[in-house]
Amino acid sequence: MLTILDRYILKRYLWTFIGMLLLFVPIGIMANLAEKIGKIIDNEAPLDEVLVFYGNFTLVIGNLLLPIFLFLSIIYFTSKLASNTEIVAILSSGVSYWRFLRPYFIGATLVAILIFFMGMFIVPHASIGYNEFQYKYFKRNKTDRVTNNIFNQLNENDFIYVSRFDPSREIGYNFTFEHFNGDTLDYKISAANIRWVEKDSVYRLTSYAKRKIRGAKEIIETQRRLDTLFSFDIDDLTPVSYVADTKNLFELNEFIEEQRRKGSANINTYVLVKYKRWALPISAFVLTIIAVAVSSVKRRGGMGVNLAFGIGVAFIYIFFDKVFGTLAEQSGFSPLLAVIIPNVLFGALGIYLLQKAKR
Incomplete structure (x- = not known):
């Protein structure tokens, strides 16, 4: 009860947090719009798409920054409690620091x-429109997927490769397609290129060659051009780089x-996205502990010192998160x-800071 x-305290906690969101989210939108307005105009992005993009922008970026907004909110209102000696009065009345x-x-x-429900179920849907708009209007000269040396295992027996x-x-x-029976190569298809012909719903292979292995014999078939079917979709060759961000928990x-x-x-990149979604709610508790420990002690310099320290800790936390995330994506960490x-x-x-603040 x-x-x-x-x-x-809970009322101050939540109202300050909501106020921080209402203050900084519009600032973030305006800052991004000021930076991107030139590209929006040059690329003639429709107004309705721009509005949808900034709705998705609010969800995607806002969810990532929720723990930081929470952190700054706690420092702000707890520093006010400390400067008004309310915390001293609370503790002097017999309430323990842990209580x-x-x-x-x-x-x-x-x-x-x-954060959990937004990150697992709401933000993934917003990420689709957010990223598609980015690559359509802001990154028109960049590709949204890996395009070189693509290798995929379709199932236990089939492998594809394109350079x-x-x-x-x-x-x-x-293009290369290899089919195995157990550990034995059954046949191999190669072609100078493979193209998806949408109107006919077929794959067109140029300079087609098929090599069948039959015991000690090899059977080779060649054609200048062949239209055929495969069990994979063209997107199986290389999914978009942000594909994991667009999928909900399940x-x-x-x-x-x-x-x-x-x-x-790219399996490490996909697994990292999954673990980060679970870690983000935990960071709310970690940053809460640090924020209370820093701001519950009355200091010379008041709230400004606490906010400066808090902003510094927030940047260091983000830096560590980025460094270890990059290690996981690029070095096998x-x-x-x-x-x-x-x-x-x-x-x-x-x-450690809580123990010091308690003393």
């Missing part, structure tokens, strides 16, 4: 639940298992450790 103290923390953890739990893929023309170069788990079976080279280490380090820092 919530006491008067719990309701008082004083309870409404903060209740608030962190509510925010963590919000280069042009997504705009839906054509792959130096879809992402299935997608990761499918990519593992295929032997995808464990994605699980990449999300655990920053939270463990800053969790330990928070507990």
Whole structure:
């Protein structure tokens, strides 16, 4: 049951957090619009698409920054409590420091639940429109997928490879398709290029050659051009780089298992996205601990010192998160450790600061 103290702190906690969102989210939108307005005008982006993009922008970027907004909110209102000696009065009345923390953890739990449901089910859908608009109007000269040396395992027996893929023309170069029976190569198809012909719903192979292995014999078939069918979609050659961001909790788990079976080279990137979604709600508790420890002590310089320290910690936290995320994506570092280490380090820092603040 919530006491008067719990309701008082929780009310300040949540209203300050909401106020921080209402203040900084529009600023973020205006800053992004000021930066991108030239490209929007030059590329003649329709107004309705721009409005939808900034709705998706609010969800995608806002969800990532929710723990940081929470962190700054706690520093702001707790510093005011400390400067008004309200915390001294609370503790002098016989309330223990750990009991004083309870409404903060209740608030962190509510925010963590919000972050969880947004990150798992709402933001993935928004990511589709957000990323498609980015590549359509802001990154027109960049590709949204890997286009060189693409290898995919379709199932236990079938493998495909292209040296280069042009997504705009839906054509792959130096195509190879290998079918195995167990550990034995049954046949191999190669072509100078493979193109998806949408009007006929077929794949067109140029300079086609098929090599069949029959015991000690090899049977070779060649044609200048062949229209045929395969069991894979053209997007199986190379999914878009942000594909994991667009899938909800259940879809992402299935997608990761499918990519593992295929032997995808980007599996660490997809797993990292999954673990980051689970880690983001936990960061709400970690940053809450640090924020209370920093701001619950009355300091010379007041709220300004606490906010400056808080902003510094927030930037360092983001830096660590980016560094370990990059390591996981590019060097084979464990994605699980990449999300655990920053939270463990800053969790330990928070507990240490709490002990100091308690004394």
